[in-house]
Amino acid sequence: MPRGEKSKYTDKQQRKAEHIEDSYEERGVPAKEAEARAWATVNKQSGGGERKGGSGQEKSETAKRADRKDSAHRAAEARSGDSPNKGSARSDRSGSTSLTDLTRDELMHKAQERDVHGRSKMRKDELIKALS
Structure with missing residues (x-):
C-alpha cells in the first residue's frame, strides 16, 4: 500500500x-x-487502517472465566451495598479475584507463595494459567 x-x-x-x-x-x-x-x-x-477483531490477542478461557467470576462478585457486592472496595475499585486490587487484573510482578509473588515451579521463566499468561 x-x-x-x-x-x-x-x-x-x-x-x-x-x-x-x-x-x-x-x-x-x-x-x-x-x-x-x-x-x-x-x-x-x-490504530490505523481496517481492523478485524480488536488487538488480535485472544484471552484464554481461564482468563475469561476469572473475569466473569470477578464481575459477578462485584455486581453482587454492588447490589447488596456492602462493597469492601467502596470508592477505591482500582487502587486496591487485593479484593479482586481476576488474575488478569494483576501485574506480572504481583502474579510472580502469588506464584512464589504457592511454590509454582518454573515461575521465573513464565510469561504473564502462563502465570495466570498456573495459578488458576
Whole structure:
C-alpha cells in the first residue's frame, strides 16, 4: 500500500476523518494541514487502517472465566451495598479475584507463595494459567 493511501480504512474511519478535517478547516487551518491532523487523530484513536477483531490477542478461557467470576462478585457486592472496595475499585486490587487484573510482578509473588515451579521463566499468561 503506497504511503498516504486510505483504501484500507473502514467507512466509519473515513467519515470520522472527514468530520475532523472539516472542523479544523472551519477554525482556519489550511486544507492540507487539516487533512494531516484528521488522519493522525483517526490513527491515534483506532490504530490505523481496517481492523478485524480488536488487538488480535485472544484471552484464554481461564482468563475469561476469572473475569466473569470477578464481575459477578462485584455486581453482587454492588447490589447488596456492602462493597469492601467502596470508592477505591482500582487502587486496591487485593479484593479482586481476576488474575488478569494483576501485574506480572504481583502474579510472580502469588506464584512464589504457592511454590509454582518454573515461575521465573513464565510469561504473564502462563502465570495466570498456573495459578488458576
